[in-house]
Amino acid sequence: MLKIEQVSKVFYPGTVNEKTALEDINLHVNEGDIITVVGSNGSGKSTLFNLISGTYPVTGGTLVLDGKDVTNAPEYKRAFTIGRIFQDPTKGTAAKMSIEDNMITAYRKGMRGLTISLNNEMRDFFADELKQLSMGLELRLKDNVGLLSGGQRQALTLLMTVISKPKMLLLDEHTAALDPRNAQIVMELTMKFIKDYKLTALMVTHNMQHAIDFGNRLLMMDEGKIILDLDREHKRELTVAKLVQMFKEIKQKEYDNDETLLAP
């Protein structure tokens, strides 16, 4: 589904602010994989997502998405394969437009012509889809999205992303800005949609328990590198304590190496 080879990202190259955010990342995502990504702030998770979706160009390396080299493809073209959901619920929907207008934009993904697609048949279809969220939004098709709560907006964003028929989801801490109850609802919906539509997914989370409970593979990132890649077998026996322990061991090894390097 996605092949990341030797990808690196350097911000502000050649200036005093030069910063290497990602270093020679290699990652093969298979079709149907649901991968959780953990790592502290600044470890490069978001940069990795931005490179995959095309927000920034890569400094080096290649990206192959769904069999096509997309290393230099603009973000809006990759969006046909990738559905991205951000942490901020306001990023995925247009606040000044009604729910039905938002949904038709998602449903008719891509550049469109002068046809009017939003008819009553479409409205019925949207209402049916909205029922899956059990938030009563099916009765508010004509309301502006700005009137919805954060949880409702994020659930709507999720639904819109799914009906735009991507092959892969990039979930960037998409429940982090919600209260625990809404986070739970959105998380359950996410897993339901991934299963129903047979999607491949990459999910960044700061919730270690979520990282362990969901998906079939776990990545840990630190200082621009993938330092841990656990498959289903290894993930099954994982606990939060073990994960933290593993992180410490890897870090310790690095420190030891540095010490030998610096030793006289």
Added chain:
Amino acid sequence: MLEGIFVDGLIFSIMVLGVLISYRILDFADLTCDGSFATGAAIATMSIVNGLGIPLALILAFVGGAIAGFITATIHNRLKVPGLLAGILTMTMLYSINIRILGNRANVTLLGKTTLFNTIPKWIPSLNSSIVLLIGTLIIVFAVKSIVDIFFRTDLGIGIGALGSNEQMVVSLGMDPKILKVIGIGFSNALIALSGGLLAQYQGFADANLGQGMVVQGLAAIMIGEFLFDSNRISLITLRVIFGAIIYKGLMFLGRYYGYYIHLTPSDLKLLTGILVIVSLIIAQTRSAASTADARKKALKRNKERRSALLDHKEDGNAEN
């Protein structure tokens, strides 16, 4: 006299629809308007003077405005400068171009030529000419309004609306915001130039300075319209723009005719328009602050009632025990 204000306001409202698209729908502060309005007037005037006929004159004005909009959007897209600067650049360049279009003159008269507005009264000769003129202008404006309404209900139009509200979403949904901006700003300026082309025919001349201050006047009309009623439906939004435009022209008429008593001169009208916009902004701000404060007070009251109800309930319970 009264019909004059309406006809003037109606022609002006097509310009305001253009400003609505750039400022309100696309959220793009576009100053091209000040230049493209005069461009439309110049193109229509010269087309009529050279005998191309009224329909072609208006079509050419529309296309000329669209090209001006494309240029602004392209400067903004390619050179990554703010829309405001891109608009100012195009507007400044258009000033020279407009004088070229007018044949190196600052103004050209349509005196003695057949224009749309001396043709319309001949449609129904039995009726009072100014009434027929008003009806004819109404038909034109509502035709333009319908085109705008339909455009913003098409998939492309909704995409442009989404761009003004959330650019990231548009990108995430596979649309190129650059192309949407070119189309949106192009359409906006096409309407503005069309309005200029109509006004030149109505007043009987085109002037290179015709567009000066148009943006602010358009904003004033939009804001007046927004006081009338609240809606997220495009047909009602365009309707209130038309009302706003007519009311604005009415206010300016009052300023021109009765301002004399308080020593106002026509040159003071731009100052008045600016003050009108500022006052509108202040009112809108106090209104939203008031409604927030109101909502807060109500929420506090509700909470207090709930608390006291809970307390009562407890006391009842205690008493029973």
